[in-house]
Amino acid sequence: MERYRIVFSGSGGQGVITASIILAEAAALHEGLNAVQSQNYGPEARGGATRADVIISDRAIRFPKVNQPNVLICLTQEAYNRYSGTVRPGGLLLTDSHFVKLERKVDARQLELGMYKSVLDAIGKPVVFNICMLGAMIGLTHIVSTESIIKVLETKIPSGFLEMNRRALEIGLQLADSLPAKSS
Amino acid sequence: MERYRIVFSGSGGQGVITASIILAEAAALHEGLNAVQSQNYGPEARGGATRADVIISDRAIRFPKVNQPNVLICLTQEAYNRYSGTVRPGGLLLTDSHFVKLERKVDARQLELGMYKSVLDAIGKPVVFNICMLGAMIGLTHIVSTESIIKVLETKIPSGFLEMNRRALEIGLQLADSLPAKSS
Numbered sequence: 001m002e003r004y005r006i007v008f009s010g011s012g013g014q015g016v017i018t019a020s021i022i023l024a025e026a027a028a029l030h031e032g033l034n035a036v037q038s039q040n041y042g043p044e045a046r047g048g049a050t051r052a053d054v055i056i057s058d059r060a061i062r063f064p065k066v067n068q069p070n071v072l073i074c075l076t077q078e079a080y081n082r083y084s085g086t087v088r089p090g091g092l093l094l095t096d097s098h099f100v101k102l103e104r105k106v107d108a109r110q111l112e113l114g115m116y117k118s119v120l121d122a123i124g125k126p127v128v129f130n131i132c133m134l135g136a137m138i139g140l141t142h143i144v145s146t147e148s149i150i151k152v153l154e155t156k157i158p159s160g161f162l163e164m165n166r167r168a169l170e171i172g173l174q175l176a177d178s179l180p181a182k183s184s
Numbered sequence: 185m186e187r188y189r190i191v192f193s194g195s196g197g198q199g200v201i202t203a204s205i206i207l208a209e210a211a212a213l214h215e216g217l218n219a220v221q222s223q224n225y226g227p228e229a230r231g232g233a234t235r236a237d238v239i240i241s242d243r244a245i246r247f248p249k250v251n252q253p254n255v256l257i258c259l260t261q262e263a264y265n266r267y268s269g270t271v272r273p274g275g276l277l278l279t280d281s282h283f284v285k286l287e288r289k290v291d292a293r294q295l296e297l298g299m300y301k302s303v304l305d306a307i308g309k310p311v312v313f314n315i316c317m318l319g320a321m322i323g324l325t326h327i328v329s330t331e332s333i334i335k336v337l338e339t340k341i342p343s344g345f346l347e348m349n350r351r352a353l354e355i356g357l358q359l360a361d362s363l364p365a366k367s368s
Contacts, residue, residue: 017205021201021223024223024225025225025229027225028225028226028229028230029225029229029230032230034224034225034226034227035224035225036222036223036224036225037222037223037225038220038221038222038223038248039205039208039220039221039222040218040219040220040245040248041208041209041211041212041213041218041219041220041221042212042218042244043218045209045212045213046212046213046216060226061224063247063249064222064224064248064249065247065248
């Protein structure tokens with residue numbers, strides 16, 4: 001398989017770290033892959049910025065930090081401004097249209113989706129925005145299956161909130177499906 | 185300051201990853217330090233083992249993985265058997281007496297505490313075992329202040345459960361205090 005180097009970036013409270021751990025656990029516990037998940041808290045973290053890295057591979061992973069992601073998700077303008085230049089040529093840059101205004105061209109597939117707005121319209125709870133984002137991301141990349149994500153959600157989410165999380169995941173998958181097929 | 189290289193090891197469901205993220209955020213968001221937190225999911229993870237690494241420093245942290253921890257916490261026998269040999273000479277190895285039987289000498293301060301039993305006796309909820317362990321660990325090392333841990337808990341724990349978490353943290357601190365002072 002391709003080695004996936006994924007960076008989730010945004011602000012504290014958007015659930016970026018939780019989403020990245022769910023993805024790593026789905027890959028490692030339910031798809032027989034290796035995964036490393038990490039976050040580096042420096043001075044930006046004290047300003048509210050959050051970044052979480054995930055590497056997924058069928059081989060051993062020695063260095064856990066991602067320098068050039070092939071999948072980059074930016075959920076704030078600050079994250080987009082800081083990281084969009086790091087996306088690997090030919091990779092994927094996903095942003096949320098509520099939070100990010102695209103300002104530059106990158107040598108990657110650049111997609112913006114109305115994830116936050118869709119979650120608010122359909123569910124009314126911004127707390128599952130991160131799960132919708134995860135749905136969109138796996139709908140676009142197929143790094144892991146939806147079933148593997150749901151298996152992890154079942155171990156982490158109190159049963160009363162599971163249905164809301166499933167719906168948010170489904171909204172993300174549908175948003176990814178609504179895009180025109182990749183031309184390449 | 186000393187650079188702290190900390191490994192939390194145990195099994196899925198013991199809250200090891202959550203505890204490690206709380207520690208990293210306490211250091212980074214409330215004490216002006218840098219922190220990196222990571223977990224590497226390999227084949228052992230599919231067998232239920234969990235390991236989380238944290239590095240805390242006042243300088244930049246380039247390599248996020250810990251090879252030789254100066255603080256090692258083992259919450260299962262398997263984790264103890266696997267990792268106790270890696271503790272840095274002069275470091276600290278902390279185990280829980282309910283889960284781990286000490287079987288070897290290490291060139292480090294080796295402490296076992298009845299954290300699990302104390303939490304069950306006083307609170308009755310094993311879910312806060314990880315917070316008690318975190319309390320014991322910061323009571324022994326003073327890596328971050330209790331107040332910084334509580335500030336992070338306040339952002340992560342629903343208000344109805346905050347008091348239970350504070351009590352678990354306090355139990356851990358008291359267990360650490362009950363030990364004879366370090367001889368060196």
